[in-house]
Amino acid sequence: MNIFRTVRASALAASALVVMVGLSACTGAGGGDTGGVTTLTLATVNNPQMKDMEELKANFEKDNPDIKVNFIQMEENDLRNAVTKDVATQGGQYDIVTVGAYEVPLWQQNGWLTNLSTYADADSAYEVSDFFDPIRTAVSVDGDMYAIPFYGESSMLMYNKQILADAGLTVPANPTWQEIADLAKQVNTPEHAGICLRGKPGWGEGAASLTTVVNTFGGAWFDKDWTAQVDQPGFRDALTFYADTLAAAGKADPVSAGFTECLNLFSQGKAAFWYDATSAAGSLESPDLSTVVGNVGYVAAPVVETASSGWLWSWNLAVPNTSTKKDAAWKFINWATNKDYANLVGTELGWSRVPPGSRLSTYDIPEYKEAAAAFADITKESILGVDPAQPGVNPQPWVGIQYVTIPEWQDLGNQASQIFADVYAGRETVDGALAKVQILAQKAGDAQK
Structure with a gap:
C-alpha cells in the first residue's frame, strides 16, 4: 500500500471537519504542564461508556496526582474527522485518542500510532491474554497492539x-x-x-x-x-x-x-x-x-x-506518535482498560454499565453476570460468532x-x-x-x- 496515498486519502476525508469543531478542540487541548503536573488531552467519542470514564477519572487523578486528564468529547463523525486530520498532519493536539478497529491497521502502516505492547507486555498483571481474541486481533499488527480495547461489540x-x-x-x-x-x-x-x-x-x-x-x-x-x-x-x-x-x-x-x-x-x-x-x-x-x-x-x-x-467493532484507546507524554498516557490507558476498571464502574455507577466485550474476566464477575443476565451471553456469542x-x-x-x-x-x-x-x-x-x-x-x- 502506498503510504503517501494513504495519508492523502485520510487527510482529504478529514478536510470536511467543521471549523468550529477544530477550534473547540484546540481550546480544550490547550492545557500546558505546570507545577510538575502533566496534562493529557484525550479526544473521544461521546458514547455512554466514555462519559462514564470521564466521570470516574477523578479516581485516576487521585492516585496519580501528577497527571491530569482533559477530555474532549465529540460526536462520532466529528471525532473521526478531527483525529484523522490531526494524526495525518502530525498536529500533535492529542495525547490519547479513541479510535476504531478500522483505523488501527491503516494508521499503523503510516507510523501514526505508538506500539502499546511495549508497555502492556512489561506488566504481567495487565494480562493481555484476557482480551477477547477477535477484538485484540483487530487492533494488532504482527502481534503487537497499537491500541487497547476499551469496549467491544457486535x-x-x-x-x-x-x-x-x-x-x-x-x-x-x-x-x-x-x-x-x-x-x-x-x-x-x-x-x-x-x-x-x-x-x-x-x-x-x-x-x-x-x-x-x-x-x-x-x-x-x-x-x-x-x-x-x-x-x-x-x-x-x-x-x-x-x-x-x-x-x-x-x-x-x-x-x-x-x-x-x-x-x-x-x-x-x-x-x-x-x-x-x-x-x-x-x-x-x-x-x-x-x-x-x-x-x-x-x-x-x-x-x-x-x-x-x-x-465486529471496538472503541480503543491509542497514543499518537506525536505525543510527548507517552508514559503518562499509558498510565491512564492502563487504568481505564485493566481488569480492576470493571469493578470500579460496577460499584460506583452500576454493574450494567461496565464496558462490555473487551475482557473475558468481566463475564466471570458475579455482580456483572447478574446485572447483565439479559444480554451478556448474546453479546459474547455475537462477538465470537462473526466472520x-x-x-x-x-x-x-x-x-x-x-x-x-x-x-x-x-x-x-x-x-x-x-x-x-x-x-x-x-x-x-x-x-x-x-x-x-x-x-x-x-x-x-x-x-x-
Missing part, C-alpha cells in the same frame, strides 16, 4: 417486550429481516416507531448499519477483484428493503437517527425495535439512563442468506464486516451514506443512488488494483 436486535406483548406478537430468537420488518410495521404507531435504524450520514453511522444488511442480503461493496458491486442485485435488494422499512415503520426523520438518537428513543419507550450495537444494552438496563429497564428483549442480528449478520474475513455470501479481499479496510473507505462511506440518506428522505431513488455510489466505489476499488 450488533443485535433489541425489542420492547411490553409493546410486543400488548400486540400479541412474538419475536423469534433467530429472526430474518423480513420477519422483523413485518412485526415492526404491525406495531408502528404515532406513539412509538416500529423500529429505529441508523439513517444518519457517516460511514460509522448509517453506512455501517446498512452494510451488515447488504452482507446478509448477498450483496457486497466489492468482489474479490475489487470490482464495485453497488449496482448489483444483492446491494439493490438490501437498500430497497432498508429504505422501505424506514418509510413504513421507522422514526420520523430517519436521516437524523444515529446511535445516540436511537438509544435515546428506545430507552424512553418510543420504539418497538432497535437494531444496533450490543454495547447499548448496558445503558438500556441502567435505571439512571433508561425507562425500559427489565423490559427489553435481545436476539441475534436478523439474517437473510447468511448464518449470522452481526458486526470478519467473509461476513457475506461471497469472498472479499479485505477483513472487516461493516466497513471496508482501505484508506479510501472513510471518504467513500461518508459520501455514500449521504446519498443513501437522500433515499430515506425521499429526495433520491434507489437506482439513482446506486448509480452514483457505484462510480465512487469503483474509483476506490481501482486504487487497490
Whole structure:
C-alpha cells in the first residue's frame, strides 16, 4: 500500500471537519504542564461508556496526582474527522485518542500510532491474554497492539417486550429481516416507531448499519477483484428493503437517527425495535439512563442468506506518535482498560454499565453476570460468532464486516451514506443512488488494483 496515498486519502476525508469543531478542540487541548503536573488531552467519542470514564477519572487523578486528564468529547463523525486530520498532519493536539478497529491497521502502516505492547507486555498483571481474541486481533499488527480495547461489540436486535406483548406478537430468537420488518410495521404507531435504524450520514453511522444488511442480503461493496458491486442485485435488494422499512415503520426523520438518537428513543419507550450495537444494552438496563429497564428483549442480528449478520467493532484507546507524554498516557490507558476498571464502574455507577466485550474476566464477575443476565451471553456469542474475513455470501479481499479496510473507505462511506440518506428522505431513488455510489466505489476499488 502506498503510504503517501494513504495519508492523502485520510487527510482529504478529514478536510470536511467543521471549523468550529477544530477550534473547540484546540481550546480544550490547550492545557500546558505546570507545577510538575502533566496534562493529557484525550479526544473521544461521546458514547455512554466514555462519559462514564470521564466521570470516574477523578479516581485516576487521585492516585496519580501528577497527571491530569482533559477530555474532549465529540460526536462520532466529528471525532473521526478531527483525529484523522490531526494524526495525518502530525498536529500533535492529542495525547490519547479513541479510535476504531478500522483505523488501527491503516494508521499503523503510516507510523501514526505508538506500539502499546511495549508497555502492556512489561506488566504481567495487565494480562493481555484476557482480551477477547477477535477484538485484540483487530487492533494488532504482527502481534503487537497499537491500541487497547476499551469496549467491544457486535450488533443485535433489541425489542420492547411490553409493546410486543400488548400486540400479541412474538419475536423469534433467530429472526430474518423480513420477519422483523413485518412485526415492526404491525406495531408502528404515532406513539412509538416500529423500529429505529441508523439513517444518519457517516460511514460509522448509517453506512455501517446498512452494510451488515447488504452482507446478509448477498450483496457486497466489492468482489474479490475489487470490482464495485453497488449496482448489483444483492446491494439493490438490501437498500430497497432498508429504505422501505424506514418509510413504513421507522422514526420520523430517519436521516437524523444515529446511535445516540436511537438509544435515546428506545430507552424512553418510543420504539418497538432497535437494531444496533450490543454495547447499548448496558445503558438500556441502567435505571439512571433508561425507562425500559427489565423490559427489553435481545436476539441475534436478523439474517437473510447468511448464518449470522452481526458486526465486529471496538472503541480503543491509542497514543499518537506525536505525543510527548507517552508514559503518562499509558498510565491512564492502563487504568481505564485493566481488569480492576470493571469493578470500579460496577460499584460506583452500576454493574450494567461496565464496558462490555473487551475482557473475558468481566463475564466471570458475579455482580456483572447478574446485572447483565439479559444480554451478556448474546453479546459474547455475537462477538465470537462473526466472520470478519467473509461476513457475506461471497469472498472479499479485505477483513472487516461493516466497513471496508482501505484508506479510501472513510471518504467513500461518508459520501455514500449521504446519498443513501437522500433515499430515506425521499429526495433520491434507489437506482439513482446506486448509480452514483457505484462510480465512487469503483474509483476506490481501482486504487487497490
